[in-house]
Amino acid sequence: MKKTITYFLLLAFSFVLFSCKKETENRWNVEIKTTEPVKITDISAAFYNDKIPFQNFKKDFGFFLAPQVPDATYEKKRADAIEKRVYKDALNKNNLANLEKQLAALFAHIKYYFPEFKIPQVYVFSSATELYEEPILYVPNKGVLFIDLSAFLGEKSEFYEGIDVYMRKEMTPQNVLPKVAETIAADYVPATPDHNKFLDKIINFGKLMILQDAFLPETMDQYKIHYSKDQQSWAISNEENIWNYFVENDLLFSDDNRLDERFLAKAPFSKFYTEIDPKSSPRVGAFIGWQICRQYLEKNPEVTLQKFLHLPATEIFNNSNYKPKN
Known part of the structure; x- marks a missing residue:
């Protein structure tokens, strides 16, 4: 009888340990009951569209343009063959429909932990690799998120000549979502200005x-x-x-x-x-x-x-x- 009790105590103890371990391992595997759809707006689709007059583009996306840059400069960029190739490659490497689903899941998880989180309007564009060092811009008070797809063409992209190899390693389509998550997460980590150790x-x-x-x-x-x-x-x-x-x-x-x-x-x-x-x-x-x-x-x-x-x-x-x- 004593052996039987000991056996069941050990069994119960093992079960508790296993349950705790399993709970810890699955801490982040939460059940998301509702997911709001995400609709991406592709700014560069309009920018590189020859059939859309620049003034019409400017009317719709003036917020995206730097006021100090002359219209003639943007007109030249719109006609640049290499920039158009970079944009086309960015679309080929980054499926927007799939990205919309991934972002919807990401935003749902953020909202699960931070109910006050407002799902931003998402814009994608191609800077022709000019902004590869900071390809994600999140402005929570404006409710917008910008993603430069030209920064995620794959580390062996022909368009990355001159960019340090170590930087190219994270310039892959698989890094879009983590980069977005990291940028938004930075808003939730309290600053510690008095602690510099x-x-x-x-x-x-x-x-x-x-x-x-x-x-x-x-x-x-x-x-x-x-x-x-x-x-x-x-x-x-x-x-x-x-x-x-x-x-x-x-x-x-x-x-x-x-x-x-x-x-x-x-x-x-x-x-x-x-x-x-x-x-x-x-x-x-x-x-x-x-x-x-x-x-x-x-x-x-x-x-x-x-x-x-x-x-x-x-x-x-x-x-x-x-x-x-x-």
Whole structure:
């Protein structure tokens, strides 16, 4: 009888552990009951349409034009054969009907966590790669979202000559949705102007990544952090080594702003100042901050997303009991 009771206690304990683990793993797989359709307006379709007089385009999309730029300059751009080719390729690489469905799902997830979120009017256009560094513009108080499709042609695009290779890695159609999610998520991460320690910064990046987990539960991690497959594999394999370097060099509570450029900024690789640098993944500080935040939420499943976003970095770190995964 005693053995039987022990067996059932163990079984029950295992069930609880499994249930908790399953709940943690599925934290972001929420049921979305309503999804509002998204209708994309393609500004460049009208801009490059020879049958539409420029003054008519200007009447409909004057908000898109820079007032200091003469009409003659825009007229010249409309007739530019290469710009038209870039736009055509952008449409071929980015299916707008599919993007509308993806954005509808994304917006529904954002609204699930932030009911006050207003679904923006979405505009796409082609800048002929001029705006590749900042291809997403979100203006919440105006209720608009702009997406430059020419920044998502694929890293081997013929039109990306002269753009750094490390930048091209994230200029793929798979990165459109994560870029949009990241841009909107930045609006929900509270600013911490009085906290300039490295730990504060990596945790803030971690919060941004957690929001992407919540907004894009079915998207692969490598796209959320804008890594190539190899960069993602390197970061995962070297998580313990990265963490040890931060700890052994007393970086966590450092206020040295040069650490931003070394471990948080967009770059071809991170800068440990060792021979491994060229092989390393960029932005490993953001990657580590993400893992700390994930472990905090795994250990504290009762904490809501909204409350988590407002927690101090030191509280998240201390209560995460962070240990790099081997």
